[in-house]
Amino acid sequence: xxxxxxxxxxxxxxxxxxxxxLNLQFILNKITEERTLSLLxxxxxxxxLLDNKKEFLEPVATLDPSYxxxxxxxxxxxxxxxxxxxxxxxxxxxxxxxxQYSDSYHIxxxxxxxxxxxxxxxxxxxxxxxxxLNLYRRRELFLKDGVKIAKIFALYAGxxxxxxxxHQQLIREINERKEAMEELEKSEExxxxxxxxxxxxxxxxxxxxxxxxxxxDYRFLKINPGFERQSGMNASTSxxxxxxxxxxxxxxxxxxxxxxxxxxxxxxxFVDYNHNTDxxxxxxxxxxxxxxxxxxxxxxxxxxxxxxKIKFLSEITQQASDSIITTDLDFKITWVNDAFKKLYGYxxxxxxxxxxxxxxxxxxxxxxxxxxxxxxxxxxxxxxxSLNRKxxxxxxxxxxxxxxxxxxxxxxIAYSGHQRDISERKQVEEKLKSRNKELELxxxxxxxxxxxxxxxxxxxxxxxxxxxxxxxxxIPI
Numbered sequence: 279x280x281x282x283x284x285x286x287x288x289x290x291x292x293x294x295x296x297x298x299x300l301n302l303q304f305i306l307n308k309i310t311e312e313r314t315l316s317l318l319x320x321x322x323x324x325x326x327l328l329d330n331k332k333e334f335l336e337p338v339a340t341l342d343p344s345y346x347x348x349x350x351x352x353x354x355x356x357x358x359x360x361x362x363x364x365x366x367x368x369x370x371x372x373x374x375x376x377x378q379y380s381d382s383y384h385i386x387x388x389x390x391x392x393x394x395x396x397x398x399x400x401x402x403x404x405x406x407x408x409x410x411l412n413l414y415r416r417r418e419l420f421l422k423d424g425v426k427i428a429k430i431f432a433l434y435a436g437x438x439x440x441x442x443x444x445h446q447q448l449i450r451e452i453n454e455r456k457e458a459m460e461e462l463e464k465s466e467e468x469x470x471x472x473x474x475x476x477x478x479x480x481x482x483x484x485x486x487x488x489x490x491x492x493x494x495d496y497r498f499l500k501i502n503p504g505f506e507r508q509s510g511m512n513a514s515t516s517x518x519x520x521x522x523x524x525x526x527x528x529x530x531x532x533x534x535x536x537x538x539x540x541x542x543x544x545x546x547x548f549v550d551y552n553h554n555t556d557x558x559x560x561x562x563x564x565x566x567x568x569x570x571x572x573x574x575x576x577x578x579x580x581x582x583x584x585x586x587k588i589k590f591l592s593e594i595t596q597q598a599s600d601s602i603i604t605t606d607l608d609f610k611i612t613w614v615n616d617a618f619k620k621l622y623g624y625x626x627x628x629x630x631x632x633x634x635x636x637x638x639x640x641x642x643x644x645x646x647x648x649x650x651x652x653x654x655x656x657x658x659x660x661x662x663x664s665l666n667r668k669x670x671x672x673x674x675x676x677x678x679x680x681x682x683x684x685x686x687x688x689x690x691i692a693y694s695g696h697q698r699d700i701s702e703r704k705q706v707e708e709k710l711k712s713r714n715k716e717l718e719l720x721x722x723x724x725x726x727x728x729x730x731x732x733x734x735x736x737x738x739x740x741x742x743x744x745x746x747x748x749x750x751x752x753i754p755i
Contacts, residue, residue, distance in 0.1 A: 297438055310325060325439075326338070374395045374396075375395065397428065452564070493541065509557075539564065586686065604692050605693045613626075622666075623670055635647050662677075
């Protein structure tokens with residue numbers, strides 16, 4: 279368990295670093311670095327991204343010292359490659375002993391007579407495929423039971439690459455639009471056309487400072503139609519007002535952040551949640567002149583919710599070989615896996631909305647369930663063993679754990695429980711205990727029997743001696 283926890287912590291640390299960065303090269307290097315690949319049980323990997331026409335996969339990063347130059351210089355045709363099969367199907371594929379495939383499926387950097395094993399993982403974001411992550415082994419085969427962790431990792435890797443690509447595109451657009459805006463200052467009509475047609479929200483604001491020069495508010499000077507669509511704020515009622523007049527409970531971080539840009543004239547990029555609009559934003563802020571700043575942003579709430587859903591699903595399926603249930607905050611069952619249905623005999627429609635209490639067959643079930651709920655409600659994990667009841671009324675010894683599931687802000691959003699049938703193990707333990715006791719009894723009986731036989735042999739030898747005959751038995755000293 280300690281090794282599993284260490285493995286999970288290392289993998290989660292890499293996933294966190296991927297999600298925390300918008301630097302594409304850093305992300306590609308992190309995915310293909312030796313530490314990451316060792317957690318995926320391989321030493322060689324290459325990342326391919328689709329070109330604009332989706333005809334070729336272009337290598338962008340690799341950890342393959344022997345063939346790095348060759349691999350990075352050779353793109354792969356989608357229509358005639360193993361990786362292309364994955365692009366078209368959007369499914370993970372394993373190709374063991376790739377030498378059996380025709381030359382058109384040849385792996386770059388592999389000699390003609392060299393046996394290689396290949397796992398190709400699609401990099402998918404919202405059903406859109408970006409490319410593939412190819413993992414290689416020279417001798418050890420890839421097995422289907424090793425796909426789960428690699429597939430989940432590929433989801434996070436794809437999301438990180440997509441975010442970095444979007445960030446690059448956004449930066450390019452900002453630079454292009456900033457340059458265009460500077461050129462269009464002489465033409466209000468042209469500027470207004472660009473301003474109104476922007477898909478992103480845009481606002482020009484002035485910073486309001488106190489007597490010490492510390493930003494305490496900011497005023498909207500100009501807002502584009504995209505701003506209204508992205509934020510829900512009305513331009514006609516917002517222009518000329520300060521943010522505190524519009525949202526009196528605005529979090530100070532927004533004023534501090536934008537105020538710093540207006541005063542220092544240093545551009546920033548960030549992703550953050552606004553509790554006033556209940557949305558996540560991907561934003562860039564820059565200063566066109568001292569004391570003013572412009573914000574350019576877009577609503578990414580749906581993407582953030584999708585990322586949280588992926589995180590949620592990956593956590594509850596990590597131990598899919600065990601029975602798993604999830605409940606809402608009122609401890610009503612909302613989801614079960616196939617292992618649960620096999621173990622307890624319930625169909626999902628029979629158990630959804632019910633309380634896990636119906637599974638506990640202990641005499642003190644009410645007290646046990648109450649203790650479980652109190653423990654996990656406080657953010658702790660509850661582990662134990664109890665007698666559980668199946669749908670048909672039969673019972674079994676169950677080893678279980680229940681833990682809270684948290685969102686990005688640390689708030690409990692659900693609970694998950696894992697159950698395992700340990701009846702056979704308990705029976706073996708009882709049988710072992712019984713056999714040990716029997717062995718101890720037999721040892722006592724055998725010892726007494728050997729002592730009695732020794733005394734009889736001594737007595738017989740003594741009688742023979744009195745008759746003047748040689749002793750019949752050898753007596754150990």
